[in-house]
Amino acid sequence: MVKMIILVVAYLILAPVIGGLLAGIDRVLSARLQGRQGPPVLQPFYDFFKLLEKEPITVNNVQDFYVTCFLLFVIVTGCFFFAGLDLLLVIFTLTLASVFLIIAAFSTNSAYPQLGAERELLQMMAYEPMVLITAVGFYIFSGSFAVADIVSGDKMAFPYMIGIFAGFVFILTIKFRKSPFDLSMSHHAHQELVAGLKTEFSGKTLAMIEIAHWYENVFLLGFIFLFFANGTIAGTIIGAVVCLVTYFFETFIDNNFARMKWNVAINASWLVAITLGMVNIVVLYFM
């Protein structure tokens, strides 16, 4: 119980710091990959605090409510995860959070956010099966959906769930909003949807979306960690290292791919979910 509270408090405080730092390193790395100097590592934080000082404007009286709920439930999702609760509970709460963001965009009745929202929905439909399959995999492997039980298992899941791991890393590209699947919005300036889903958000509202993204990224890396945790120090270190490697692998992918059409996103994700994910599930069943 004490451990659980410590973990949750640590997540609440550290996740935005780690998330922001990762985003900063990501930007530096991307710049170097493109032969630029790039911003300082702390740039995401500067951006964040600058956003807080912008003039408070909005396009309607409900979008802030939806965005606040989005942030709240992203944080709640992470708390559930680090408190060691049920993986499916975690996934369903994350879906609730995502729906809040999508509804916030729809509520503006503005063309770009709505197109972005529809694409965000498509992305959700693309990655959801693989996320669920990942949870199912852990359940079959460890006999429990509870994160606490999965972490304390003495066998490392990775060797038995390589397919699922690969599938999960694949859909992480969508979740991290990286090219080639950054369809609904992206940090890059090269897109046709203006800022996509977040076009109508500004100031503090936009800052909330940023910080939610950091919280979400850290929690998603927690998923990666689950594949390696086996209760030993070695397992913990391997897990942490693989988390970092995965994150920067996604940066690498981001810089080496142009954005693809939405058809590719859904076709590829579902194909990956069926082949890597489901085949791995069948293997787990027969183990």
Added chain:
Amino acid sequence: MSTIFFLIIFAFVVALALLVLKTDAVRNILVKISAAVIAAASIWLAVEFFRTGEDAVTFAMEGSHAIISNVMLAIEVILALVVIFLGIKHKKYLASVLAAIQAPCTVWFELTKGHHIEVVDNLYIDRLSVIMILIVGIVGSLICVYALGYMKDFQHHHAGEADRRPLFFFLMFVFLSAMFGLVVSNNLVWMFFFWEITTLCSFFLIGYTRTEEAVRNSFRQLILNLIGGIAFLCGIITLGTFYGTLELTTLISYGVSGLGAFVVIPTMFLALAGLTKAAQMPFHSWLLGAMVAPTPTSALLHSSTMVKAGVFLILKLAPVLGFNMAGIMVMLVGGITFLLASFAAISQSNAKRVLAYSTIANLGLIVTCGGIGAVGAVWAGIMLLIFHAITKSLLFLCVGTAEHQIGSRDIEDMDGLFGRLPRLAAFMMIGISAMFLAPLGMLISKWAAMTAFIDSGNFILVAIICFGSAATAFYWTKWLGKLSAIMASRENIESGVNKEETFVHGSLVLMAIAICLVFPFVSKIFVIPYIENVWGIGNLSATLSSNNMIIMCVMLAVLLILILLFYGKTSKKIVPIYMAGANTGDNLTYMGSMQTEMTQSLRNWYMEKYFGEKKMNILGLASTTAIICVVFAMATGTIIMMITSMGGGF
């Protein structure tokens, strides 16, 4: 416990009265009072049931058994003659042929065999029956109240056509009466009688407007469900002939003692009947066709009656299903139906069609749970049944009202509904959220279903629910988004909504939220003891851990508080939206090139190429028909063996 007789008879008498009394004022009062009486009596029945402290209350009815059976038989023959006549009149000869097969078979079986089989308990009320009675009694009668206002508007919109409302309300109440009978029948012959009554009621309700389309669709419903009826009859005949019983409890007890495979033949026939009534592929087209009927009919068919009779039977049969031929057929048909209907819903822009596909999908999920036949799956199935009844009736009734107010049932026309009908839009949004979002009802039960699917070890079902859930979120969220869009300068037309309609919407919204807050108790008082009793096990825990259930309830409470405190409040300056051209100020038009005003309009995404309805239907028809045919081919072989081994006894 005689309240059950009161319910069956009272609903029927009210129906007759409504057929005769033709003035609006009288009908208004009579429907409202009887709806209140029926709802109260259903609740009273539940109270009485718990007072007895028994797991099941049975009625032998030795004295009146013969008379009731004969009356039922006579009514069935008369109704068959009516169907034969109508089939010939409308040149739907298949319906006539099916009725002409069914009636003589029933009579033959009843007179030669049925009368010699002893039935110990004709009626049997357990907790599942009580749940069904509460759903029919409360949700069903609310729909009848809603129908008062709706049908008045409907008549207004169809001025010049004959006023058939007396017939309409007669059918609605007969429907309720038949459902009460159906869910307490233990004698399968009696259940079959009520089963056929519900088929005929929906036949007449679907054909209510008597347009060409309505007649065509009503006959489609009739034909498919008569096929189901014949399957039911085959189930009764095989059960009576080979196993010497007509009681559902006896059949189920085989399953509990591990002899499910022994009674697989009658089980298969009964399950097939359940599949037709629950609108599973390949029989699902009747439920889509049923949309031509006035909306209260759809709400009644989809939520508390008709299709629920199908899933009720399948959930009842769960102990004899599982991993035998019958169970595999049911779980695969249900699973495929869930997946493909969820996909097809994405491609629909007609709100009622989206609801219809969603019903078919959710019934598929319940059917699959029944097919798996394990206790965890049945828990999920019953929970789904309860939540679905409330939420789906709410959604249908909201769409019905929206249709009358804005003159369209197309989701594309619900742009900015929040400005025009704020209360209705809010109700609809609650209903939609309750269909797929945590921490609301359907998700909770879907979660349990998922756990049960995984535990069944059937990886096809695991894949089906993973992909199906993703599709479900897609079609609901895009509809939710349409509703939530805030559009400037929309006129509020809320005052045009009948107060009956608003009352019913409000009650259903309250119920939808309340049931999510108290569902751990529903599980503890109704579902868990029901399963323990049927399977004869003790100390069963719910499929979802109590921790998770409590977290869900807390989340819902937090969300409600947040909405009440903060929704729609802002101190910020409200500015026009970005339109990639100078916004003229109303957020709808902008200055295009050459200084012309351009109007922006936004459309949703239907992904026709991926999830087109036709494609899904063909896939579904082909795969489910193949499954059913293969299973029945195997069964036929078994029957032939059984007959030959009995020698000349048949």
